[in-house]
Amino acid sequence: MYKPDFHFPPLLRKMKRGGPAVTLPKDAGFIIAYTGLGRESRVIELGAGTGFMTVQLANIAKEVVSYEKRQEFMTLAKENAKRVGLTNITFKLKDVLEGIEEQDGSWDMVFCDIADAEKAVQLMHKALRKDGYMAAHCLHSEQAKALHLAAKEVFSDVFTMEAISREYEVRDFGFRPAHFGLMHTAYLVFARK
Secondary structure (H helix, E strand, C coil), X not given: CCCCCCCCCHHHHCCCCCCCCCCCXXXXXXXXXXXXXXXXXXXXXXXXXXXXXXHHHHXXXXXXXXXXXXXXXXXXXXXXXXXXXXXXXXXXXXXXXXXXXXXXXXXXXXXXXXXXXXXXXXXXXXXXXEEEEEEEEEXXXXXXXXXXXXXXXXXXXXXXXXXXXXXXEECCCCEEECCCCCCCCCEEEEEEC
């Protein structure tokens, strides 16, 4: 069976996979671009998983606070952050649906990758500064729809999209899309405060 090459950059190739799905560079690129994440940005992550998105965020942002409720995922995320040498991440072992500490309205972005993201809309809103962004990685359409509708209650500029990537075969004669590829991976929900 054909297995796609995700074309991970060297930073992500150092990391260990396992457990939850990872946020691929194609989706991370959309998230970073549409939220305007930069070197002075402060980010809260809800759901560290393996730490793939944590590392992609921390590689750019000034500070990342990452929450994870499962100890085995937290351990893997911490190991991955250490493996790539990033020190601007604070990990917290806690179920975010029970609340987060960062509710002061000063954060630039909240990235959410949890199953019941719509239940975290109010706490994400409270954490963000004016014009700060919520971005979420949703695996299923029902999850994205629920989050989108909940976000519309308190946020402005709410939109949902996906990043579809198509690789090409390049030969001496014949330039065409590859027969197989990685198309849909997640729905991306965005909202601005």
